[in-house]
Amino acid sequence: MSTEAENPTADQFEYSLTCPECHSGVMRLQYLTYFTWLNSELITVPNFPSWVCDMCGRREYDTRAVSWLNTLLSPSTGKRTAVRRRNRPPRIDRIQPDP
Numbered sequence: 001m002s003t004e005a006e007n008p009t010a011d012q013f014e015y016s017l018t019c020p021e022c023h024s025g026v027m028r029l030q031y032l033t034y035f036t037w038l039n040s041e042l043i044t045v046p047n048f049p050s051w052v053c054d055m056c057g058r059r060e061y062d063t064r065a066v067s068w069l070n071t072l073l074s075p076s077t078g079k080r081t082a083v084r085r086r087n088r089p090p091r092i093d094r095i096q097p098d099p
Contacts, residue, residue: 017051025055034061038073045069 017027034048048069049062 019053019056019058021058022053022056025053025058027051027053027058027060029062032059034069036069036073043073 019025019027028051030050030052031047032050032052034045034050036043036045049065051060051062052058
């Protein structure tokens with residue numbers, strides 16, 4: 001019979017990141033509300049993954065989550081990309097010599 005202490009799940013692992021500002025705290029994952037401006041509108045995203053120092057309170061938003069959010073908020077999201085076709089040079093056997 002195994003216990004959770006012997007076989008921890010992925011949720012039980014904690015990554016130890018030293019705070020880059022105070023150098024004594026540990027950055028811990030928390031889910032906060034993320035605020036950003038999109039043109040003249042304030043966008044709020046609840047439960048956004050953030051790393052918060054347990055000593056000084058410094059916040060760093062998860063870079064992967066910010067990247068995904070920027071992709072979602074991009075004006076080109078959902079639009080088809082223009083396919084550029086290259087012009088092929090004419091085939092030599094189709095070129096007719098000048099008379």
